[in-house]
Amino acid sequence: MRILLVGNPNVGKSALFSRLTGLNVIVSNYSGTTVEYKKGKTLVNGAEAELIDVPGVYSLSATSKAEKVATEMLKEGDVIINVVDATNLERNLYLTLQLLEKNIPVIVALNFWDETKHKGISIDTKKLEEMLGVPVIPIVAVTAEGVKRLVESIPRARKHREKRTDRERWIRIGEIIENVQRISPKKHSLIQTLEDLTIKPLTGIPIAIGIVILVFVLIRFIGEGLINYLLNPLFDLYLPLMQRLSQLLGEGFLHDILIGQLINGRVDFLQSMGLLTTGLFVPIAMVLPYVLAFYLVLGILEDSGYLPRLGILIDAVTHKIGLHGLAIIPLLLGAGCNVPGVLGTRILESKTQRFIVVTILSIAVPCMAQTAMIYGLLGGYGLRGLGPVFLTLIIVAVLLSFALSKIIGGEAPETFIEVTPYRLPRMRFLLRKLWWRTRSFIGEAVPYMLLGVIIINVLYTSKIIDVLGRFASPVISGVFGLPKEAVVSLLIGFLRKDVAVGMLIPLKLTLKQLIIASVVLTMYFPCIATFVVIFKEMGLKDTVKAFLIMVFSTFIVGGILNLIL
Amino acid sequence: MTTLEELKDREEAVIIAVNGGAMFLRRMSSLNLREGKTVRKITSQPLRGPVIVEIDGRRYAIGKGMARKIVVRRVQE
Numbered sequence: 336m337r338i339l340l341v342g343n344p345n346v347g348k349s350a351l352f353s354r355l356t357g358l359n360v361i362v363s364n365y366s367g368t369t370v371e372y373k374k375g376k377t378l379v380n381g382a383e384a385e386l387i388d389v390p391g392v393y394s395l396s397a398t399s400k401a402e403k404v405a406t407e408m409l410k411e412g413d414v415i416i417n418v419v420d421a422t423n424l425e426r427n428l429y430l431t432l433q434l435l436e437k438n439i440p441v442i443v444a445l446n447f448w449d450e451t452k453h454k455g456i457s458i459d460t461k462k463l464e465e466m467l468g469v470p471v472i473p474i475v476a477v478t479a480e481g482v483k484r485l486v487e488s489i490p491r492a493r494k495h496r497e498k499r500t501d502r503e504r505w506i507r508i509g510e511i512i513e514n515v516q517r518i519s520p521k522k523h524s525l526i527q528t529l530e531d532l533t534i535k536p537l538t539g540i541p542i543a544i545g546i547v548i549l550v551f552v553l554i555r556f557i558g559e560g561l562i563n564y565l566l567n568p569l570f571d572l573y574l575p576l577m578q579r580l581s582q583l584l585g586e587g588f589l590h591d592i593l594i595g596q597l598i599n600g601r602v603d604f605l606q607s608m609g610l611l612t613t614g615l616f617v618p619i620a621m622v623l624p625y626v627l628a629f630y631l632v633l634g635i636l637e638d639s640g641y642l643p644r645l646g647i648l649i650d651a652v653t654h655k656i657g658l659h660g661l662a663i664i665p666l667l668l669g670a671g672c673n674v675p676g677v678l679g680t681r682i683l684e685s686k687t688q689r690f691i692v693v694t695i696l697s698i699a700v701p702c703m704a705q706t707a708m709i710y711g712l713l714g715g716y717g718l719r720g721l722g723p724v725f726l727t728l729i730i731v732a733v734l735l736s737f738a739l740s741k742i743i744g745g746e747a748p749e750t751f752i753e754v755t756p757y758r759l760p761r762m763r764f765l766l767r768k769l770w771w772r773t774r775s776f777i778g779e780a781v782p783y784m785l786l787g788v789i790i791i792n793v794l795y796t797s798k799i800i801d802v803l804g805r806f807a808s809p810v811i812s813g814v815f816g817l818p819k820e821a822v823v824s825l826l827i828g829f830l831r832k833d834v835a836v837g838m839l840i841p842l843k844l845t846l847k848q849l850i851i852a853s854v855v856l857t858m859y860f861p862c863i864a865t866f867v868v869i870f871k872e873m874g875l876k877d878t879v880k881a882f883l884i885m886v887f888s889t890f891i892v893g894g895i896l897n898l899i900l
Numbered sequence: 901m902t903t904l905e906e907l908k909d910r911e912e913a914v915i916i917a918v919n920g921g922a923m924f925l926r927r928m929s930s931l932n933l934r935e936g937k938t939v940r941k942i943t944s945q946p947l948r949g950p951v952i953v954e955i956d957g958r959r960y961a962i963g964k965g966m967a968r969k970i971v972v973r974r975v976q977e
Contacts, residue, residue, distance in 0.1 A: 651949030
């Protein structure tokens, strides 16, 4: 049996999905978190069934790509669980009525049942069941209330094949609402005041700026705290062990791979470039703390429901450079890791918008791992070091967006964003999401890092590096003004950006060179993982286009920086 | 009669007509933005940014161009 979860955006389908399957899926409080459908297995009265989390749609009228996809997917379902937002029944019923026209058994899950009470909404579920002709089960997906009953009721799902026009649907919904729903007016609540303050420009814009600053401060505070009080002390204990191992191993290939090069006769976690030294220190002690901090803060922003508001407040500005306000969401995700950023562009409807945002992401948005390393490299210089790097990247992003939207045409489509209601983030979901994202960082970063370290050692011991350096020096030294040894860093940058930035440390670059190298490393290529995702999402033609733009803009920007700094 | 774009903050109005192509109409309809619904304008963003409206307690940000296509009649207080 194949069960489909269908409903409007942001009604809790993913929360229900993860309840039913035990699988980890990202649950957030904004429309369009689930950008691709997810499959899982669940038990329905003892029998195994396949469950599919269909991306949220308002209707099956095929007015958007998501709606076309959802309509297609319905053909393969045996039962539909229609997840309905009980606090917004009227609008949600439109999709319900359309589903009832599809000749597939439907059961309605009335989610956010707990919130109806606070909002003064009372719904007569018996009557609703009668009028729809299918079972209606009130649930609270995040606490699992009613979920067991929902599953037990799946066999009672009924199919209909009544046909209605758009007008007739709304007339029917009018009758249903009239009979089943009572709303008692509620006083202006604290949360409504917050809603108003954060969306009205006069107060909303200063609050948005405050929140963005707070985000940076928090990430830095948490990241540095973890480094200074937890990870550095841990690695201080680890250092003598490595020192001992180094003596035990003596000189030779194994030493080079595991420990790396000794700096002034000692193991140096930043410069030794061995598997057990730099290969562990960089991802765990330099990058992980910031990744963790970033995802914690992002999770709170996502789950509270603030993100769409940020998109709305910035929408007028982004439209001036050819972008939809919601582009802020994939760009923000990309600041964590470009891979989910690229996937997140599915929230944007038009193909050109997606292309522009994907290109900006891969060129001008360093992932958190890279940002952490750039911070480690240039943080000591303060604003003098970090300012030029990030200012350059911002200017590049703005110019790229502007130029691309002018060239490939198509103004950003008109804004339509549902302002999802504020909700208090649930600790359980927040921590699970944080754990899941962090684990996937470790799972990807550590193996790539180790591979990178091995490649570096092979390149050095086989002297291939000298050949490559000579070959690349016209560009690296001529255009960018970097020493030819920086070629290793650029090579490793294809694999992972954090190691690549780390490779600059032993080169003893000047401030100017560090700035140029950081910018060039960000721009010339996203890491290989991102590139593969871009290819899968956008196809060969767009990937090649994006790649050419990367190379071209890196030359220009790197060259200009070399001239003006 | 006026349009959603021109409503003042906090003003309530009833939707009289939604102008535009069939696709736009269908899309607006599925969002419950249709003839006869009461809407309340919350605010509009500067620099020709989107208009924020409330329908049945739910808020939406709608681009200026779209808001102009939605004809409304003010509800007198």
